[in-house]
Amino acid sequence: MSARWSGSASRSARALWQSRIDAAGGWPCCRCGRLVLPGVTSGKYWQPDHWPVPRELGGTETVPAHAKCNLSAGGKRGAAITNARRLPPAGRIETRPGRW
Ligand SMILES: [Zn+2]
Secondary structure, three states: OOOOOOOHHHHHHHHHHHHHHHHHOOEEOOOOOOEEOOOOOOOOOEEEEEOOOOHHHOOOOEEEEEHHHHHHHHHHHHHHHHHHHHOOOOOOOOOOOOOO
16 A cells, blocks of 8 residues: 655645646646646646656656546556456457458
8 A cells, every 4th residue: 555645745736836827827737738727726626747757656746637637547557557467368369350
């Protein structure tokens, strides 16, 4: 069980990015590229996302991302790991030869 990224580091990152987003009039989401709009507090709408190095790989830099983009990216990473484990051994992947 890894420690959750929370507490003072998370709070200061959110506060820092909130002021940057508000001052800049929006900041591109690092996941989808659309603007994270100013004046909306972090949490359900946006979150400081560990980018470009994921937190589990030791990343400490954060960039704003929409909460849903951040969560779906994390879900995809997890699914990719799970799917990789489920892949059948090489050579057992069925191919369908044409009938003619
Ligand atoms: Zn986004």
